[in-house]
Amino acid sequence: MTDTDPTAIERTVVFIDLAGFTVATAAHGDETAADLAERLGELTTTSLGDGDQLVKGIGDAVMLVSNSSHEALALAGRICHLADHEAAFPLLRIGLHHGPVVERGGDWFGATVNVAARIAALAQPDQVVATAAVADAAEHAGMAVAALGPTALRGIPEPVDLYAITSCPALPDRSVDPICQMAVARSSAAATRTVNGVEHLFCSPECVRTFDRLPTGEQ
DSSP states (O other): OOTTOTTOEEEEEEEEEETTHHHHHHHHOHHHHHHHHHHHHHHHHHHOOTTEEEEEEETTEEEEEESSHHHHHHHHHHHHHHHHTSSEEEOEEEEEEEEEEEEETTEEESHHHHHHHHHHHHSOTTEEEEOHHHHHHHHHTTOEEEEEEEEOOTTOSSOEEEEEEESSOOOTTEEEOTTTOEEEEGGGOSEEEEETTEEEEESSHHHHHHHHHSOGGGO
């Protein structure tokens, strides 16, 4: 596909995945892992606007398409907001790219899709990363944008300029469970532990027990 492909149209592609999903699965088991992936789909569906489409779920990730970068950023913010208010939920990694795409049978294809997927894979937990066109839209919307510089993406010939966007500031009373890596709200924490002046919140009694069994130097 090229930019002059007559079947291509401009869209913003969004990939969202659950950071630390493998760790959460190991800590809580396959049933909880399936519940978390299903819940991500539910939060996404609830957040969709008129110009947004949930294309598909891919294991612990979802692919979305929005008509514009502004709509995609607003969608990402709504999903982050809902995830933040879950009692315990993995942090999100989000990648966005705007460009030409081709639709086939409800799915979307092209280099724009590939770049968005690669960006999400590089994002840090609780981070939204995007390309220049999306970053420009974020700045116009008053969001904080930080340049990450040219970045090599697997399978993409040339480095791509990437930007970190604050589209959904983290809640102040959230902490990451050191065992399962899920974000936990203080109001719903199963227990707390303070080690070397650092307070840890835990999502479940199982994670607390695992933490308490660790040697002091590993806590």
